Amino acid sequence: MTDTAQRLLSSATAAFAAKGFHGTTTRDIASGAGVTPGAVYVHHKSKEDLLYCISKVGHEKTLDLVRASAGSSKDDSPVDRMAALVRNLVEWQAVNHTSSRVVNFELPALSDEHLAEVLQMRHQVEDEFRSIVDDGLKQGVFNVPDANMAVVTLLSLCIDVARWYRGDGRLSAAEIGEHHSLMALRLLGVDNL
Incomplete structure (x- = not known):
């Protein structure tokens, strides 16, 4: 480039x-x-093409981060894997809050073709969360009434950080990532924190 x-x-x-x-x-x-x-x-080609390039790269980086965090060690418990996934994704959203706002919240402006491509990556991110939630439910370490709603809530918890985070706030991106990982585990019904 x-x-x-x-x-x-x-x-x-x-x-x-x-x-x-x-x-x-x-x-x-x-x-x-x-x-x-x-x-x-x-x-x-157009202003929309610029948005697509930004969104595509942002989603590729997010998907890579999520996959690395979720699969860092398949031997780790679902609790450890979810804590790492949320911590890393929240910190990423905070550190990259300007581009993350565009990547996450300007999707309706994409053409149908570009939106379909980006949504496919978003579904893959969702699948990584769902896999850990399902593992935690099977092992009895998570306790939620609706696994799908838990996944949607976790994703919102992570992604929405880009909407409000500013670098001059009281907490660093890493501290917010740690806080959100604990909140995520509580949301999943983990008692021993």
Whole structure:
């Protein structure tokens, strides 16, 4: 990727996070990247194509992180695996809160084709959570009335951090990750914390 293409992606990410997809113009993106508005179209077919690139890369990184965290040691208990998964994903969402806001909350602006591709990765992330919840229920270490609702709640707990986190807050990204991992285990009915 050229330097200009990377600057356009960075500028688009900042603009989409600040103004939303529909509130951002290609002129905003070009200005933030220090190029003329026409340069946007040299590197990307459209503003939606920029959003797709940001979203695709963000979801790929998230999926890689989730898979590594969930499968770090299959010998670990579901409690340990879920704690690591939530801790790592929350910290990632916090550290990358600007791009995560775009990746997680601007999906409706994607074309149907691009949205389908991104949703497939989101379902794979969900599957990793579901696998650990199912293992914990089978082993009797989790106690929830509805496994699917537990997964949706856990994902919301992790992803929503990008909506409110700011780097100058009382807690660091790592501390919030640790806090959320404990809350996740409580949500799953783990008693011995």
